[in-house]
Amino acid sequence: MIRLLEEAFEADPVTRWVFPEADHRRKVCGLFFGVFADAALTEGRVELLEDGTGMALWLQEPAGIPEEEDDTPARMREIADPENERAELVGRLTGAVHPHDRAHEYLLMIAVSPEHQGRGLGRRLIESVLERCDRDGVPAYLEASSARSRRLYERLGFRFTGTTVDLPDGPHMWPMWREPRPR
Template sequence: MGIRVEQAGQGDRELVVSVLEEAFHHDPVSSWVFPDEAHRRAVHGRFLGVFADITLAEGRIDVAEDGAAVALWLPVPAGAPEGEDPTPALMRQTADPDNGRCELVGRLTGEVHPHDRAHSYLLMIGVSPRRQGEGIGAELIRTELERCDRDGVPAYLEASNARSRALYERLGYHFLGRAVELPDGPSMWPMWREPQVS
């Protein structure tokens, strides 16, 4: 397919959040965190903005040339992090302080995140619904996976629905065997990809 990929800067934050909100508005995990759709519409962007801010500060956000898709990548060093990760609490505090699910989803995914080897973490990828099914998301991911393969770096993510899980499997990821089970909600699938040598 071949799309041009640009790196987002601080000035692209609103575009990134907008694409993520549109892409994840009906996602099973977002729908579990914010069950009421009107409330989700009001606070979801603030929730996703936390991910955008962290990635702009610590990682890299790739944007498809026409702004239809974004991928948030974080470099994760080897070794268990020291102390408690403040991100889940920040997600709750920023988006919806009375909603414990904002924090719980981050804590549960954090518990299964592997730390034995340095890796590239696909925190989120979103494709505008009007452009889904065109292969843009796969192309955006391949851009980073080519770097991972070249540098010998594994990659990791959590799939939030069966359709995305199937895409990630086609790109070389495999399920690690222990799903994140959200209480009375959907599953998330931690997935790992070893660097591939051509």
């Protein structure tokens, strides 16, 4: 799982902002992505293609503001790269805009190996969960980390919420929401 996340996010603008030096990025990204994988494995679910070329990490988010502060951004930094403030800041900034008014499915991350990207595998991974969302009347949420991924999500019915996450001297992220479609 970690190797797939590392490969899929090697060229991602947010990953490159968090870890700008290539050699350092290769050393610590697995630890960074491991926090996401652990969260999905313990609190959510992982949709994995049989051949291992793609996966999606999902969390079920309840309605309401959490009673306790989310310590995930601090853990990301502590585990992966303690001296790197950006390893925590990206989580804090995305957490600040994450909607809490309704329960929803949260696409934490989706990864398709670079040699298999552009073949509809990401769409296939997401659609299986969106079908369940539609059936159960549950919305979905994510943050697109590139213009390319934003276009994919828009084709799947996600809409930009109107406020970007602006990483200091870095790329933008687009929070996106999808209402369930009537069956």
